Amino acid sequence: DARVTQTPRHKVTEMGQEVTMRCQPILGHNTVFWYRQTMMQGLELLAYFRNRAPLDDSGMPKDRFSAEMPDATLATLKIQPSEPRDSAVYFCASGSAGTSGTRRGQFFGPGTRLTVL
Amino acid sequence: GENVEQHPSTLSVQEGDSAVIKCTYSDSASNYFPWYKQELGKGPQLIIDIRSNVGEKKDQRIAVTLNKTAKHFSLHITETQPEDSAVYFCAAIRYDYKLSFGAGTTVTVRA
Numbered sequence: 001d002a003r004v005t006q007t008p009r010h011k012v013t014e015m016g017q018e019v020t021m022r023c024q025p026i027l028g029h030n031t032v033f034w035y036r037q038t039m040m041q042g043l044e045l046l047a048y049f050r051n052r053a054p055l056d057d058s059g060m061p062k063d064r065f066s067a068e069m070p071d072a073t074l075a076t077l078k079i080q081p082s083e084p085r086d087s088a089v090y091f092c093a094s095g096s097a098g099t100s101g102t103r104r105g106q107f108f109g110p111g112t113r114l115t116v117l
Numbered sequence: 118g119e120n121v122e123q124h125p126s127t128l129s130v131q132e133g134d135s136a137v138i139k140c141t142y143s144d145s146a147s148n149y150f151p152w153y154k155q156e157l158g159k160g161p162q163l164i165i166d167i168r169s170n171v172g173e174k175k176d177q178r179i180a181v182t183l184n185k186t187a188k189h190f191s192l193h194i195t196e197t198q199p200e201d202s203a204v205y206f207c208a209a210i211r212y213d214y215k216l217s218f219g220a221g222t223t224v225t226v227r228a
Contacts, residue, residue: 033216043161045216105151106151106216108160111160
């Protein structure tokens, strides 16, 4: 049963600390997404990658957030320095862009619950 | 950009009854409409999707309908069960991969 995995599942840190969240997309998927979910804003797209190249990170605060895909099996989202307003659940999702351009669903990981004190 | 509105925000139904969630979208270029179910403490799970060249799709107790002219689509759950209790999100995609999500509907199935 192929699944997106995320680590850590929970993270509590103090303001100003660096936070790194990791995601392993489903094998064979060529598109990776990072979302943030809060009660107030719902699900927000932060960044997405296709074939490891960043296609859009317009939803991400550039001064403190960064997203990378060092290889096809690992995506990372870093926050440095973290702030209390960054407290949220961060989801990674992966998908498969068909060669014909057919769009298919995005499959979400279990999320990382981040609390910044 | 795409704007997806979802109603109702909460829905309480008696076990065995049907539940209907409705969404509207703004961009006529949107052509793929997935539905997600999110249980407490878990990530959204894709439960069904529909493409713009299809009017209706069914999978066991769930079905989706799409009206392209009116730019709205709906999720129908029949014979609801307690395990259907969750938050449901509709979404729409245009020509790129950006999913625009509705605000979510919290469904509670009363035993």
